Amino acid sequence: MGPKSKSAPIRVLIAKPGLDGHDRGAKVVARALRDAGMEVIYAGLRQTPEEIVRAALEEDVDLIGLSILSGAHMALFPKILALLKKEKAGRIPVFAGGIIPDEDARRLRKAGIRAIFGPGTTLDEIVRTAQSLARPA
C-alpha cells in the first residue's frame, strides 16, 4: 500500500510507559497536537512497551510520542524501539519528552529516538518537530 496522501490527518500515539503518574505534560502535548490538526490517540498512563507497540500498529500511526518522568527511560525506550523493529515498524518515528538527563538523551538519540524534549520546550517547537517527523518534506 502506498504512502498516505498529504491531506490525510497525521495520526500520532501519545503514551506514557512506566509507572509514574504524571500525565499533565502528555495531556498538554496531546491537546497542542490536536489543535495543530492531528488525530491524537491518547493511550494514557502506565503502558507497557508491548501495549504501546500494539496500539501503534492497530491505530496505524505516523508517529509515536512517549512521555516519562519516572527515570526508567533507558530501560523502556530501547525496548519499545526493539519491539517496533521486530514488528517491521522501525520506520515509525518516535519522539519523547520528560525528565531525561543530557547524557541519556544523547544515547537515546543514537539508539533511534528522533527527538527529545526537556522542560521548557515550547509547544510550538514540539508541534513543528512532530509535523516534520511525520511528514518529511
Added chain:
Amino acid sequence: MTSSARGTPSTRAVLSGDRRALARAISAVENGAPEADGILRSIYPRTGRAPIVGFTGPLGVGKSSVISALVGLLRERGRKVGVIAVDPSSPFSGGSVLGDRIRFERSADDDGVFFRSMASRGAVGGVAATTREVARLLEAAGYDLILVETVGSGQVDIAIRDIASTRVVVLVPHLGDEVQTLKAGLFEIADVFCVNKADLPGAEVAQRDLAELVSLGPQRAGFRIPIVRTSTFQPSGLEELWAAIESHEKYLDESGSRLDGERQRLSKEIVGQVRDRVGAELSTRLERDPSLRHLLDEVVARRLDPRSAADRLYKTRNRRR
C-alpha cells in the same frame, strides 16, 4: 475492477488476518485512498454475517468501560471481537483526541481483539462516514463480532442506526426525569437499554422510568426491549447485558426482520454514496465552471434566490456526460 474473491495482495493480506495489513486498509478507507476501492469491493461478499453492536449514549456514561468489560467476557467465550471507537474531530482544527483506548484493558498479545479509534472527520450523527466500511474490513479479517462506540451523543445523534444490527443505548442514573425519556431521538433507537454506573443511587428509578417508556412504546411481536443495570466499578450486570444483546440478535433472525433492516441500511448507504458524489461534483462545478459562477454571484447580489439557483444547477447534472 472485478470483485474477485482473491483480489490484490493487500486484500489477500486483510483476508488472511494480517493485523498490519488490516490497520493500513482501515487508514486507506478513512483517507479515501485509491486502493480502498478495490479492497472494499473484493471483501464485500465475505461480510454481513457478524453482528454489529452499537453503543451510544451521552458523554461520560461509561460506554468505553462497558465495552472493555464486555470484550473481556466475550474473549472468555472464544469470540473474536473487533472494536471501533469514534471520537469527535474538531470543527476548527480538524484535529482530534481519541481517548477511548485508555479504558480498554487487554493483554497485549491477544490476537482475538482488534481495537481501532476513529475520528468523526466532520460527519454528524455520532459516527464517521466510513465507520460502516471499517466494520466490514474487521469482519473480513476474521472478527466475528463488531462493537462500535459512538461519540458521546446528543438527543439526535442516531447515525448508529444505519450501521448496527443491535443498538445499545447507555445511560446513567439522574440524567433527568421520565419526561426526558418521552423525547424523540436517542430513546427511540434502542434495542437494549443499559443503565450503567448502577452502583450509584437512582439506578432503580432510571430503570423504572425506562420500563414505563418501553411498555408505552411501539411493541414488537416476540421482543421486549431489555433494560439492564450494569456497573464496571463494582462489576455487575455484564452477563445480563450480553444476554440482552443476544436475545435481540436472536429475535432479528427468528422474526425475519434482520434482512429488512439490512435492506433499509444498505439502501441508505447506496443513496448516501451517490449523494456525496453528486454533491461534490456540483459544488466543484458551482465554484469552478465559469458559466455557473455567475449563478452564485447573482444569489449573493440578491438578484436570484437560492432555490431557483439550485434548480438551475441541478439541471446541469446531465448536460456534459
